[in-house]
Amino acid sequence: MTRSLRTGAIALAASFALTACGSDDAKKDSGADAPASATPGAGGGEGSGESGGGSVDAAALEGTWVGLTDGKNVTVSIAARKVALVADKSVCQGDVKDMGGEPMLALKCTDGGTERTMGAIDSVDGSKLIVSWDGGAKDTLAKAEAGKLPSGMPSLPDLGDLPEVPAP
Numbered sequence: 001m002t003r004s005l006r007t008g009a010i011a012l013a014a015s016f017a018l019t020a021c022g023s024d025d026a027k028k029d030s031g032a033d034a035p036a037s038a039t040p041g042a043g044g045g046e047g048s049g050e051s052g053g054g055s056v057d058a059a060a061l062e063g064t065w066v067g068l069t070d071g072k073n074v075t076v077s078i079a080a081r082k083v084a085l086v087a088d089k090s091v092c093q094g095d096v097k098d099m100g101g102e103p104m105l106a107l108k109c110t111d112g113g114t115e116r117t118m119g120a121i122d123s124v125d126g127s128k129l130i131v132s133w134d135g136g137a138k139d140t141l142a143k144a145e146a147g148k149l150p151s152g153m154p155s156l157p158d159l160g161d162l163p164e165v166p167a168p
Contacts (some may be wrong), residue, residue, distance in 0.1 A: 020084055067141040094117075115133060
């Protein structure tokens with residue numbers, strides 16, 4: 001159970017780090033061409049990313065998504081087309097890429113893992129994201145409300161029990 005709590009804390013930290021990094025990128029991309037750059041190659045015009053036929057709007061992916069897959073925490077944070085993922089013992093980062101008019105999550109994992117390196121968006125709405133990964137995993141994630149931990153996830157450990165770190 002401690003490992004699950006530690007993974008949740010790491011996932012939360014990763015989502016905050018990505019959000020902080022993404023805010024700078026969003027400011028850089030806030031010019032007149034921002035809507036077009038949000039969905040390169042999409043044929044919907046006006047930056048919607050929707051070309052009909054159920055295509056996914058890359059802007060709908062923005063935010064932090066959390067869930068359990070096979071009993072293990074999975075957190076995906078997306079901001080300004082940058083992606084951070086924490087799943088079990090893997091920490092991965094990458095980009096939202098345009099693959100044939102559809103956004104895909106293209107990641108590299110720090111541990112060399114390949115289970116979640118290329119993810120197809122099965123569906124996304126305001127509250128749920130489903131990603132099928134080339135490595136075989138399929139994650140069904142709920143959107144985390146800004147500033148709040150999602151319900152149904154393990155609580156963070158009590159940090160008061162940690163030993164003091166000696167001064168250098």
